[in-house]
Amino acid sequence: MSPAEQSDPARLFAALGDQTRLGFIVQLADGRRRSIAQIGEDLPISRQAVAKHLNVLRRAGLVQRTRSGREVHFVLRREAIEEARLWLAKVDAQWDATLARLKIFVEDSP
Amino acid sequence: MTDSIVKTIDINAPVDRVWNALVDHEKFGAWFRVALDQPFEVGKLSTGHMTYPGYEDYSWEARVLAMEPMARFAFEWPATGGDKDLMDSGVPVPEWTLVEFVLEPMEGGTRLTVTESGFDKVPEPRRTNVMRDNEGGWAEQVGNIRDYVAG
Numbered sequence: 001m002s003p004a005e006q007s008d009p010a011r012l013f014a015a016l017g018d019q020t021r022l023g024f025i026v027q028l029a030d031g032r033r034r035s036i037a038q039i040g041e042d043l044p045i046s047r048q049a050v051a052k053h054l055n056v057l058r059r060a061g062l063v064q065r066t067r068s069g070r071e072v073h074f075v076l077r078r079e080a081i082e083e084a085r086l087w088l089a090k091v092d093a094q095w096d097a098t099l100a101r102l103k104i105f106v107e108d109s110p
Numbered sequence: 111m112t113d114s115i116v117k118t119i120d121i122n123a124p125v126d127r128v129w130n131a132l133v134d135h136e137k138f139g140a141w142f143r144v145a146l147d148q149p150f151e152v153g154k155l156s157t158g159h160m161t162y163p164g165y166e167d168y169s170w171e172a173r174v175l176a177m178e179p180m181a182r183f184a185f186e187w188p189a190t191g192g193d194k195d196l197m198d199s200g201v202p203v204p205e206w207t208l209v210e211f212v213l214e215p216m217e218g219g220t221r222l223t224v225t226e227s228g229f230d231k232v233p234e235p236r237r238t239n240v241m242r243d244n245e246g247g248w249a250e251q252v253g254n255i256r257d258y259v260a261g
Contacts (some may be wrong), residue, residue: 092115102142
């Protein structure tokens with residue numbers, strides 16, 4: 001995973017904007033490693049579909065893939081969620097500053 | 111964490127003055143700190159560059175979607191996340207967020223509400239419908255993530 005992929009909020013939010021993938025995130029939120037089979041358990045979708053969704057999450061930096069023997073596991077990257085939150089907070093603060101300038105501009109103009 | 115940002119500010123000036131500061135591209139540029147190449151026009155692309163100190167070499171790009179006099183001004187812009195390499199690469203950013211300014215007259219002035227939404231846009235045309243009918247699922251699950259992160 002390249003640093004650019006980690007810091008791209010558009011990719012991150014796109015990855016989060018899907019109910020199935022969000023379900024995976026919530027499932028992995030306990031911090032435990034899970035196999036593709038475990039993650040897809042109880043879901044009416046194929047193993048390939050599960051793997052595809054996991055790959056989207058992985059490219060967005062939201063999950064990490066690890067290998068132990070022949071089994072591939074996925075684990076949540078908590079810090080990626082935190083990055084998304086911090087980025088939104090930054091956008092939020094920028095709007096505060098921008099709107100404060102608008103207010104001054106309008107109120108102070110003749 | 112939500113998929114949109116909503117901001118409200120009360121301005122001690124009549125709606126027409128606030129409206130004018132929004133849609134007059136030179137006035138907009140003065141407080142937004144951007145030099146725009148052309149007036150805003152619905153359906154047209156707006157181009158320019160930032161004048162915010164330290165960000166003068168950042169470009170501005172937006173597409174004007176609505177100009178409803180004294181009521182609503184909306185545009186969309188690419189969700190570059192301030193990634194300058196991405197902006198300068200010429201590679202189109204598939205995700206754009208929507209910015210909406212809504213004006214309401216109030217006693218003594220104008221209430222302005224700004225909403226930026228679309229952070230959760232999914233570029234993939236193929237989306238599975240699994241769990242889709244779980245109403246409010248997105249908000250709820252994001253709430254779960256937030257609780258987890260905060261916890």
